[in-house]
Amino acid sequence: MRIEVDEDKCTGCGICKEECPKGAKIWDVNKKAMATNLRYCHLCTICASKCPEDAIRIVRDAQDEPKK
Template identity: 35%
Template sequence: MAKGKNVKHIINKSWCKGCGICVHFCPKQVLELNSDEKAVAVRPEDCIACKLCELRCPDLAIQILVEEE
């Protein structure tokens, strides 16, 4: 993650269908599917805020917020 930035993952569990596209495209393996087959950010501290998950999600279930510290 870029120095001085705080990244927040907002995942709408009711919209997520568990397709795994976000997991596949994440370059830092931040996202995984949980036992309910829903996306979760298991390593948010590794996120580089590339927003590939947000851009590739077919259900618009993921939003990445980047805040300057």
């Protein structure tokens, strides 16, 4: 999976980092937010739902689907 941040929309407010349960481990927010350490991410999608600019897109790959 990957997390894409739309740089045109992102204001660097840092809400994604604050709201993410693993925020400080995953998010690097300077002028723009970047999700860097995705191995800590458990795809809760809180970051995307809390972003006021709707700038975060979580892209799941086929291998992320739960195994049966």
